[in-house]
Amino acid sequence: MKYIIGNWKMNKTAGEIVEFTRGLKKYKFPKDKDIIFGLAVPYVYLLGMSKLQVRFWIGAQNVSEHSHGAYTGEISAEMLADVGLDFCIVGHSERRTLYHESDAIVNEKLKQLQEYDMLPILCIGETLEEFEAGKTHDVLSRQIREALKGLDLKKEMIVAYEPVWAIGTGKSATAENIKESVSFIKSEIKKVGADYPVLYGGSVNPANASEILHIDCVDGALIGGASLDPDRYVQIASALYSN
Numbered sequence: 490m491k492y493i494i495g496n497w498k499m500n501k502t503a504g505e506i507v508e509f510t511r512g513l514k515k516y517k518f519p520k521d522k523d524i525i526f527g528l529a530v531p532y533v534y535l536l537g538m539s540k541l542q543v544r545f546w547i548g549a550q551n552v553s554e555h556s557h558g559a560y561t562g563e564i565s566a567e568m569l570a571d572v573g574l575d576f577c578i579v580g581h582s583e584r585r586t587l588y589h590e591s592d593a594i595v596n597e598k599l600k601q602l603q604e605y606d607m608l609p610i611l612c613i614g615e616t617l618e619e620f621e622a623g624k625t626h627d628v629l630s631r632q633i634r635e636a637l638k639g640l641d642l643k644k645e646m647i648v649a650y651e652p653v654w655a656i657g658t659g660k661s662a663t664a665e666n667i668k669e670s671v672s673f674i675k676s677e678i679k680k681v682g683a684d685y686p687v688l689y690g691g692s693v694n695p696a697n698a699s700e701i702l703h704i705d706c707v708d709g710a711l712i713g714g715a716s717l718d719p720d721r722y723v724q725i726a727s728a729l730y731s732n
């Protein structure tokens with residue numbers, strides 16, 4: 490199975506979403522391929538997405554680490570499951586950096602999602618400083634170990650390797666870096682007794698998609714900026730059908 494998942498972050502109005510889906514409908518997505526297309530959209534548009542009849546997985550970009558109660562502005566895993574979402578992103582580097590989400594909080598969020606059988610997309614990745622200091626393996630290993638503590642490892646999960654220095658910078662990791670890190674992540678996940686697909690994210694665009702998506706250990710892409718435009722999203726997805 491391959492996954493092409495867009496993360497819209499805090500972008501788009503309702504009108505722009507309608508435009509986006511019109512743009513997508515120009516294309517015929519092959520039905521015979523084992524490819525899941527998905528979009529992580531802002532909370533307020535999650536319910537409306539089903540009316541647009543796009544056969545995509547629809548997911549949230551974040552979830553509360555708490556189950557319910559006096560947490561103004563937060564959204565629980567139970568609520569996300571209640572509206573029938575397909576997945577939820579957890580531990581995106583923007584959440585870890587801008588909102589100070591620790592490994593322990595990421596772990597609590599994953600526990601909440603598991604309780605309601607929501608599929609998490611767990612983001613992990615090293616900063617530029619860590620990369621340059623040769624600490625990539627240490628960071629990935631810690632993030633995996635801490636995130637998965639106390640979880641039911643038989644439940645499904647997707648992991649996204651997103652080097653922080655490649656997110657939104659236009660500077661993707663090299664194919665060699667990606668292959669090395671994704672293979673390492675898979676072996677670390679196996680060590681704790683789990684087996685999850687691993688996506689790559691970080692400045693994926695129509696020009697580099699083919700090379701990245703054809704790396705044998707890479708199970709798909711998590712796409713930020715380029716997923717805002719239907720043509721670019723489709724060009725990236727099309728890279729899966731080409732040799």
Ligand code: PEP
Nearest residue numbers: 656657690691692713714
């Ligand atoms: C992301 O935010 O998950 C991401 C990969 O962003 P971009 O593709 O814009 O680098």
